[in-house]
Amino acid sequence: MTDLARLLGGASAKKLKDHLGITLAGELLDYFPRRYAERGELTRIAELPIDTDVTLLARVVKVTSRAMATRKGRITEVIVSDGLDGALDTISLTFFNSFAAARQLTPGTVAMFSGRVGAYRGRLQLTNPDYVLLDEASGTDASAEELADRPIPVYPATAKLPSWKIAQSVATLLGQLDLEALTDPLPASLRAQYRLPGIAEAYRMIHIPATAQEWAAARRRFQYEEALVLQTALARRKAQHSLLPSRPSPARRGGLLEAFDARLPFTLTDGQRQVGETLAAELAADHPMNRLLQGEVGSGKTVVALRAMLQVVDDGGQAALLAPTEVLAAQHFESIRRTLGPLAREGLLGADDGVEVVLLTGGQSGGERRRSLLAAASGEAGIVVGTHALLSENVQFADLGLVVVDEQHRFGVEQRDALRAKSLATPHLLVMTATPIPRTVAMTVFGDLETSLLRELPAGRAPIATHVVGLLENPSWARRIWERAREEIDAGRQVYVVCPTIGESGEDEGDLEPLDEAPPGGSASGAGQERRPAASVTAVLAQLTGEHALDGTRLGVLHGRLDSAEKSAAMDAFASGATDLLVATTVVEVGVDVPNATLMVILDADRFGIAQLHQLRGRVGRGGHPGTCLLVTSLEPGHPSRARLDAVAASTDGFVLAQKDLENRREGDILGATQSGRRSTLRLLRVLRDADVIERARGDALAIVAEDPGLESHPALRDAIDAYLEPEKEVFLERG
Ligand code: ADP
Ligand code: MG
Numbered sequence: 001m002t003d004l005a006r007l008l009g010g011a012s013a014k015k016l017k018d019h020l021g022i023t024l025a026g027e028l029l030d031y032f033p034r035r036y037a038e039r040g041e042l043t044r045i046a047e048l049p050i051d052t053d054v055t056l057l058a059r060v061v062k063v064t065s066r067a068m069a070t071r072k073g074r075i076t077e078v079i080v081s082d083g084l085d086g087a088l089d090t091i092s093l094t095f096f097n098s099f100a101a102a103r104q105l106t107p108g109t110v111a112m113f114s115g116r117v118g119a120y121r122g123r124l125q126l127t128n129p130d131y132v133l134l135d136e137a138s139g140t141d142a143s144a145e146e147l148a149d150r151p152i153p154v155y156p157a158t159a160k161l162p163s164w165k166i167a168q169s170v171a172t173l174l175g176q177l178d179l180e181a182l183t184d185p186l187p188a189s190l191r192a193q194y195r196l197p198g199i200a201e202a203y204r205m206i207h208i209p210a211t212a213q214e215w216a217a218a219r220r221r222f223q224y225e226e227a228l229v230l231q232t233a234l235a236r237r238k239a240q241h242s243l244l245p246s247r248p249s250p251a252r253r254g255g256l257l258e259a260f261d262a263r264l265p266f267t268l269t270d271g272q273r274q275v276g277e278t279l280a281a282e283l284a285a286d287h288p289m290n291r292l293l294q295g296e297v298g299s300g301k302t303v304v305a306l307r308a309m310l311q312v313v314d315d316g317g318q319a320a321l322l323a324p325t326e327v328l329a330a331q332h333f334e335s336i337r338r339t340l341g342p343l344a345r346e347g348l349l350g351a352d353d354g355v356e357v358v359l360l361t362g363g364q365s366g367g368e369r370r371r372s373l374l375a376a377a378s379g380e381a382g383i384v385v386g387t388h389a390l391l392s393e394n395v396q397f398a399d400l401g402l403v404v405v406d407e408q409h410r411f412g413v414e415q416r417d418a419l420r421a422k423s424l425a426t427p428h429l430l431v432m433t434a435t436p437i438p439r440t441v442a443m444t445v446f447g448d449l450e451t452s453l454l455r456e457l458p459a460g461r462a463p464i465a466t467h468v469v470g471l472l473e474n475p476s477w478a479r480r481i482w483e484r485a486r487e488e489i490d491a492g493r494q495v496y497v498v499c500p501t502i503g504e505s506g507e508d509e510g511d512l513e514p515l516d517e518a519p520p521g522g523s524a525s526g527a528g529q530e531r532r533p534a535a536s537v538t539a540v541l542a543q544l545t546g547e548h549a550l551d552g553t554r555l556g557v558l559h560g561r562l563d564s565a566e567k568s569a570a571m572d573a574f575a576s577g578a579t580d581l582l583v584a585t586t587v588v589e590v591g592v593d594v595p596n597a598t599l600m601v602i603l604d605a606d607r608f609g610i611a612q613l614h615q616l617r618g619r620v621g622r623g624g625h626p627g628t629c630l631l632v633t634s635l636e637p638g639h640p641s642r643a644r645l646d647a648v649a650a651s652t653d654g655f656v657l658a659q660k661d662l663e664n665r666r667e668g669d670i671l672g673a674t675q676s677g678r679r680s681t682l683r684l685l686r687v688l689r690d691a692d693v694i695e696r697a698r699g700d701a702l703a704i705v706a707e708d709p710g711l712e713s714h715p716a717l718r719d720a721i722d723a724y725l726e727p728e729k730e731v732f733l734e735r736g
Contacts, residue, residue, distance in 0.1 A: 004028060007176050012169050019161040028173055031166070032206055032222070032684070033153035036215055042082040042110075045091050048117050048124060055114045055154050055163045057134075058082055060105045061090065068096075076102045080113065091117075091124040098128070110134045112152070114162035130162045151209050170207045179203055185720035186225055190700055196221040223684045225720070227697030233721045234447030235698075235705040238290065241448065244426040246288035247317055247401045251280050255314030256343055256355055257307060263341065264303075271454045272304050278452060279308045282428065283402065289428035292446045294436050295454035296654045297618030298461060301432045304454070305404045306336060308430060313355045313382040317401025320427075321385045322419065324406070326361050327558070327587050330568050332406065333359040333385040334575075335593060355382035362389040363564025391418045402428045434615060436654040438662055440691040443698055455655075464617055464627040466649040468605075468642070471634045481601055481630060482549040485581060489553050493598040493625060494574065495581040497544070498616055500607040502559045502585055503536025532634075535603035541583045550581070558584040586612060588619055595623025605631035606641040610661035613648045662688050 004025060005013040016022040022031060037043075043056035058080035065076045078093040078101065093113060095101040105111065115129030134152075155166040179200035184191070191198065197205060197217055205218035251257065268276065275293060282289035295301045309319035321336075323329040337344045337357050345354035358381040360372040369389075375381035379398025384390065400423035419427075431449060442451060469477050485495045537559050544550055556579035558570040567587075573579045575594050582588070586608070600620045605613060613631065621627020631645045647660045685694065704714065711718040 004173075008169055008172055012165075012172075015161050015165070016169060019158045020166075025173060025177065028170060029177075029203055029207075030683075031155065031170070032219075033163075033215075034156050035154050036151035036209065036212065037112075037154055038151055038212070042084075044084065045080075045082045045089055045124065046084075048091070050117050050119055050124075053114070053116050053157065053159045054126075055112060055157055056080075056082075056091075057110065057112050057152070058091070060107050060109045060111070062107060063102065063105060065102055073097045074102075078105050080111075091126065092120070093126045093129055093131075095128055101131070104133060105131070112162075112164060114157060114159060114164075116159045130159070130165075132162070132164045151212050151215060153207060153209070153215075167207070174204060174207060183716040185229065185714075185716040186221070187704070187714060187717065190224075190228070191221075194220075194224060196224060219684065223690060223693055224697060226683055226685050226724075227690070227694050228701055229717065229720045229724045230444065231447060231694070231698045231701035232704055232711070232717060233725060235701040236709065236711065236721070237448040239705050239709050241290055241426065242287050244288055246286060246428060247312075247399070247423070247425040248284055248286045249312045249315035249317055249401050249428075250284040251311050252314040255310070257310040257314055259343055260307065260310055260340065263343075266458065268303070269300065269454075269456050269458055271456045272300055275304055275452045275454060276307055279304070279430065280311060283308060283311050288426040289402075289430065290449045291430050292442065292449040292451045293430060293432045293454065294442070294451060295432065295434065296436060296457060297434050297615060298457055298622060299454040300458055301406075301434070301454060302332070302335065303339070305406070305430060305432060306339065308428075309383055309402060309404065310355070312401040312428070315401070317399050318376070318379060318381065318397050319383050319402040319404065320390055320397070320400060320419065320422075321383065321404045321406060322390055323385065323387055325560075325587060326363050326387055326564050327567055327571055328406070329359065329361050329385055329387045330564075331571065331575075331593065333357065336383065336385065356380055357383040357385065360384055360386035360389055360395065361564065362387060363567075364389075395422065397422050399423070400427045402430065405429070405431045434618070436658045438655070438659050438688070440687045440694045441658075441662065443694055444685075444687055447698070462621045462624055462626040464621040464629055464652060466617060466629040466631065466652075468645045468649050469630050469632045470637055470642075471632065472636050477632075479549070481632065482544070482547050484628075484630070485599060485601065486549045486553070488599045488628075489550075489580045492596075494577065494579075494594065494596050496588060496597055496600040496616075496619060497540060497581060497583045498588065498600065498602045499537045499540050499583065499585060500534035500604050501536040502561055503538030534607050537583050537585060540603065544581070544583065553580045555579060556582045558582055558587055560585060560587055586616065588616065593622060594619070596625075597622070598625045598627050600627070600629045601632060602629065603632050604634070605645055606633045606635050606639075608644075610644050610648055610657050613644070614652075614654055614657050617648070659688075 003013075004016060004023060007013075007025060008016075013023075016028065020031065022028050037057050042058050043054075045056070045058065048054050048056065059082075060078055061081045062079040063076065065074055067073070068075055074097060076095040076098055078095065079090050080093060081090045083089065093101075093105075093115075111131045111133045113126060113129045113131045115126035118125050118127060153163070153167055155163045157163040157166060182199050184199040186196065186199070190196075196202075202218040202221045205214040206222065209215035209218070279289065279291070282291065293301055293304065305321065309321070312319045321329075321332055323332055340355065340357070343354050344357050356375060358372040358375045360369065360376065364372070372381070372384070372386075373395060376384045377396040377398060384397070386395075389395070403419045405419075429449075431446065437445070469481065471478055485497075488495055537557055541555060541557055544555055556570050556573055558567060558574070562570065570579075570582070574582045574597075577596060597620050600617055602608065602613065602616060608616070617627070617629035620629060631649060633642060633645060635642050647657060651657055651660075687694065704711070704717075708714065711721075
């Protein structure tokens with residue numbers, strides 16, 4: 001009986017399905033109001049975003065009706081106001097041939113209107129909006145007195161399915177279901193401890209609240225429930241993994257690791273040493289390591305990972321390093337072989353004083369790929385570096401002891417599992433992220449992993465100076481940038497120029513991060529403004545080829561649409577100094593390490609997110625020469641998107657920036673970007689705002705799982721976890 005058609009009737013059910021994709025009772029119950037309107041509160045009209053579906057509460061001030069000039073019929077124009085007395089406090093509603101509107105919407109009437117905001121002759125307008133008079137808005141058939149001070153739920157709605165129609169459907173549904181039969185996923189003791197309403201009551205209070213306190217209490221409950229479900233899922237995962245057998249790889253005396261340490265050209269930072277000790281101990285244990293290593297850009301995570309890999313290789317096992325892009329995989333492969341020097345051997349069967357390192361990517365030629373596959377499967381290769389290709393089913397390892405995932409934000413839980421499944425004993429797992437993540441995000445996204453931090457940069461690292469270059473205020477800089485690049489090249493250094501798009505085919509790289517909602521509310525005039533196309537690799541290369549200041553310099557290009565051979569040729573040419581200036585997309589964002597590069601020019605930098613800009617600029621200043629990053633923008637000073645650039649220019653602390661980033665961006669985007677392959681948004685929780693709820697829930701979840709790992713005494717919580725992790729399977733009614 002979860003089918004809505006039977007509970008609500010075909011017409012309503014069809015609307016819910018067509019406009020909201022809702023087909024099941026549980027989905028509708030879980031479709032919560034976005035906010036609640038109070039009776040006295042009218043919507044601030046000046047803040048309505050153009051070209052957006054809105055629901056607004058307003059009072060009719062004037063109604064006029066006239067015959068249409070060019071057609072038969074009448075136009076009724078209704079002016080409604082939010083009563084705020086500003087220049088923009090009214091909006092015009094236009095109805096064509098609506099006698100009902102002309103009759104019902106008399107001056108003084110307060111109603112909810114729903115439609116898409118347009119602009120007509122400099123005034124905001126809704127055309128043929130749907131509306132409901134206030135006392136009908138809550139969707140119940142309660143009496144007028146009862147309704148007098150009820151908050152009105154405002155659901156995320158569309159022009160075709162206004163909020164109050166959703167409210168009516170929900171009210172009907174609530175009347176049909178036996179909510180008392182639901183079992184509550186929240187353990188009674190926790191509910192009592194935090195004074196949270198039970199599930200049946202909470203559903204009523206969130207949809208049909210009698211008072212503001214009611215919906216607030218219901219919301220707190222559902223937030224906590226969401227946090228607890230997620231944290232329990234993670235805690236259980238963590239507990240389950242820690243019980244699996246793994247391949248213990250204790251450090252061996254006189255092995256490759258010792259030889260490697262002896263020939264390391266620098267001393268490890270304190271952080272690297274400490275993390276190294278933690279990893280060494282965990283690799284030696286007979287349960288799998290599950291660790292997240294967060295490190296500032298340039299903090300030297302690769303060496304830490306390589307040392308862990310060598311410990312496993314010393315014990316006769318294999319290690320896999322998984323990178324998010326081909327460029328990065330190829331670069332890791334090269335740099336690992338370079339760093340290992342004589343300790344890396346190349347396919348010399350029989351030699352036992354070195355490790356064979358192989359590369360495995362999707363873009364390799366058939367022969368290369370077969371050789372790598374064979375080396376991995378036979379166990380000849382001690383270290384296998386690769387991309388997603390490593391996850392494919394035909395990749396086999398002889399004895400995989402450790403999986404290192406670099407730049408985790410592009411890999412999801414499933415992918416981690418796929419790699420782990422490649423070995424009989426569960427391999428140890430080390431996940432590395434270069435973008436520092438605030439604690440509660442880490443808890444939410446990587447809550448099944450232990451965390452280590454590398455905050456410190458190696459000594460002698462030159463600082464990176466970051467400047468915002470506003471071309472609107474300083475047009476002369478459009479030239480000056482390239483003179484500056486020339487100075488760098490003349491001094492023997494190299495330059496990156498990063499563009500948001502590739503250009504030509506019009507199709508984008510697709511690796512731009514989703515940004516904050518721009519422009520944010522408050523400037524109706526700015527909404528819908530066309531932005532000019534962003535700088536593209538193709539156009540910029542053409543421009544720079546003719547740029548006088550760069551005469552005689554060697555330019556290269558790198559972007560995602562090149563094939564692998566072209567990509568590695570471009571990267572090699574830049575790494576070896578054969579090109580002076582590389583015009584690229586964000587493929588250079590992660591991990592790329594060319595110490596001689598000292599200047600990075602990011603064009604239309606306002607198109608990138610904070611984390612991305614911070615990552616990008618970490619590519620310069622790696623070789624002991626000071627680095628410079630120019631964030632070039634054509635936006636006017638004070639534009640909200642420029643605030644991001646100012647933030648990046650003002651701080652080089654990745655953790656500070658990560659926090660800022662989170663404050664500025666839409667939540668789903670942050671989690672979506674980090675959490676591919678899993679449910680990508682939190683429903684009611686906000687990782688920043690609700691940090692305390694998440695922390696509390698984590699503590700509670702760990703306690704629950706410690707006491708009852710199988711959740712035997714919490715069947716409803718266990719079901720809720722299954723539903724949460726696989727939202728397409730509705731277990732709602734089984735819960736009853
Ligand atoms: P990230 O943490 O951003 O991945 P990398 O591992 O790429 O950083 O390291 C950046 C650079 O710093 C590399 O060239 C590496 O060889 C160098 N490096 C790493 N550790 C140290 C150290 N302790 N002292 C000096 N240089 C180091
Ligand atoms: Mg790295």
